[in-house]
Amino acid sequence: MPETIITLYTRKRCSLCEKAKQAILELKEEKWEFTLEEKDIDESDELTELYGIMIPVVHINGEEIAFGIINKLDIRNRLQEKSENF
Numbered sequence: 001m002p003e004t005i006i007t008l009y010t011r012k013r014c015s016l017c018e019k020a021k022q023a024i025l026e027l028k029e030e031k032w033e034f035t036l037e038e039k040d041i042d043e044s045d046e047l048t049e050l051y052g053i054m055i056p057v058v059h060i061n062g063e064e065i066a067f068g069i070i071n072k073l074d075i076r077n078r079l080q081e082k083s084e085n086f
Helices: 015-029 045-051 072-084
Strands: 005-010 035-040 057-060 063-067
Touching: 005 015, 015 035, 015 072, 057 072, 063 072
Parallel strands: 005 035
Antiparallel strands: 005 057, 057 063
């Protein structure tokens, strides 16, 4: 099965981003296998334009799956779907 990559688009001093990161890390503690990459949108004009008011934004393997208030159950369900497809 190919490696699963969760990308969290975030910015500093964003409380929703911190909550999203915590939810994702809790999934890791539940033994879900993935690599977490964090990208600060303020480091790129393109990302700021794309996600400025949407953050946090979560992608799994390049597919946007959630933004704003991140629900751990939604991410778990998407991870489950992806693992069933392989």
